[in-house]
Amino acid sequence: MSYYWKEVADLGNRVEVSSKNLAEYLRINPEPWRVADLERFAALHVELLDAQIAYVSFQHTKLA
Incomplete structure (x- = not known):
């Protein structure tokens, strides 16, 4: 896998x-x-947001 x-x-x-x-x-x-x-609750919410941001950021840097 690449x-x-x-x-x-x-x-x-x-x-x-x-x-x-x-x-x-x-x-x-x-x-x-x-x-x-x-x-x-706040820590779990931040953890989810951080994961989502990392995923989207990676996708955008590779697609650009």
Whole structure:
């Protein structure tokens, strides 16, 4: 597998894992603003956003 496709797969995997982690947290805490662990929600949300940004940024740099 070429470097490009390996990187796409790794970044896609990172997005998938981050998304599942946040979804699991929201399943357990459907109203995260009401629980004491709002920092955990924020950290999971940032993790997902970072993964998505990394994926999109990589795609755009290779397509340009």
